[in-house]
Amino acid sequence: MINAYISGTGSYAPQNVVKNDFFQSVGSSDKWIYENLGIKERRISTGETTSDLAYKAGLEAIENAGLQPDDIDLIILATATADRLAPSCACFVQEKLQATNAVAFDISAVCSGALFATSTGVQFIKSGMYKNVLIIGADTFSNITDWSRRDSVFFGDGAGAMVLSNTTENKGFIDFSLHTDGTGKEHFTVLAGGSEQPSCKESIETGHHYFKMNGPEVYKTAIDVVPKSISKILSKNNRKVDEIKFMLPHQPSIKILKEVARRIDMPFEKVKTNMDRYANTSGGTIPIILDETLKNNQLEKGDLLLFAAVGAGWTWGTALYKW
Numbered sequence: 001m002i003n004a005y006i007s008g009t010g011s012y013a014p015q016n017v018v019k020n021d022f023f024q025s026v027g028s029s030d031k032w033i034y035e036n037l038g039i040k041e042r043r044i045s046t047g048e049t050t051s052d053l054a055y056k057a058g059l060e061a062i063e064n065a066g067l068q069p070d071d072i073d074l075i076i077l078a079t080a081t082a083d084r085l086a087p088s089c090a091c092f093v094q095e096k097l098q099a100t101n102a103v104a105f106d107i108s109a110v111c112s113g114a115l116f117a118t119s120t121g122v123q124f125i126k127s128g129m130y131k132n133v134l135i136i137g138a139d140t141f142s143n144i145t146d147w148s149r150r151d152s153v154f155f156g157d158g159a160g161a162m163v164l165s166n167t168t169e170n171k172g173f174i175d176f177s178l179h180t181d182g183t184g185k186e187h188f189t190v191l192a193g194g195s196e197q198p199s200c201k202e203s204i205e206t207g208h209h210y211f212k213m214n215g216p217e218v219y220k221t222a223i224d225v226v227p228k229s230i231s232k233i234l235s236k237n238n239r240k241v242d243e244i245k246f247m248l249p250h251q252p253s254i255k256i257l258k259e260v261a262r263r264i265d266m267p268f269e270k271v272k273t274n275m276d277r278y279a280n281t282s283g284g285t286i287p288i289i290l291d292e293t294l295k296n297n298q299l300e301k302g303d304l305l306l307f308a309a310v311g312a313g314w315t316w317g318t319a320l321y322k323w
Contacts (some may be wrong), residue, residue, distance in 0.1 A: 004170035008065025038254025042156025051092035053159035054138035061161035073130035073280035078113025111311030112282035137283035156279035160287025188312035250309035
């Protein structure tokens with residue numbers, strides 16, 4: 001049977017580094033941010049768009065896979081901060097890559113976006129429709145952040161990418177467990193800029209183009225739904241936590257990840273993190289941490305990986321992968 005495996009990875013973040021000391025002016029501190037969120041610094045764009053970041057990560061992934069842009073059949077870009085409302089950010093990336101044979105579209109699931117995009121790409125490969133699919137998670141949350149508020153500490157800009165290719169070998173994606181609960185839509189949202197509240201002078205003056213987050217609800221939801229999704233996918237596939245080499249999760253906060261690990265009885269040293277250097281890059285988090293893990297030569301043939309994410313909507317999910 002045809003399956004999809006990760007044949008190449010790449011990542012990119014802006015060069016501009018913003019350390020925690022910057023946020024003293026909004027009443028936060030390096031000590032509080034690091035102890036509660038695990039963040040020491042983040043990368044902030046100084047003019048690069050989301051498609052710029054996505055293009056650079058995507059090109060690296062294509063080269064890492066030993067392919068050319070013309071070999072890519074499909075580009076799926078997960079982002080909540082597209083260059084424009086229309087056309088899709090994936091169209092911008094397709095043009096920049098000169099991937100002339102690729103179909104391209106966006107997926108919007110915020111911090112779960114890369115996982116949802118990956119599951120979609122896998123189906124196109126397993127059906128036999130496409131052979132090489134480029135998955136990119138990219139966000140520039142700095143463009144929807146109110147830098148006068150304390151919650152401006154959470155996010156950074158960045159992009160990660162992976163090429164999914166077809167294989168008949170005993171490797172690749174084993175299963176996905178994806179979920180949505182629309183009743184949580186108000187707990188992380190950008191109120192203005194859509195059809196519900198079109199852009200106007202009032203929407204700008206009230207700050208409705210910046211993200212709005214209910215931090216306690218994000219924490220409460222994440223530590224509940226993610227462990228349940230992990231238990232579900234492991235049970236369905238007759239796997240145990242101690243068989244997992246690494247969990248490569250979305251990077252919401254160090255406290256969330258530690259509590260998730262505690263609830264599933266996973267030693268925290270198996271949980272890969274990079275939020276100390278990048279903060280939460282939303283759609284970019286999972287492919288960035290995967291790329292770093294691979295570049296550090298920490299993966300061996302046969303390793304079982306667990307991917308996990310939770311995002312606005314609510315959206316959340318997990319995936320099992322055999323390296």
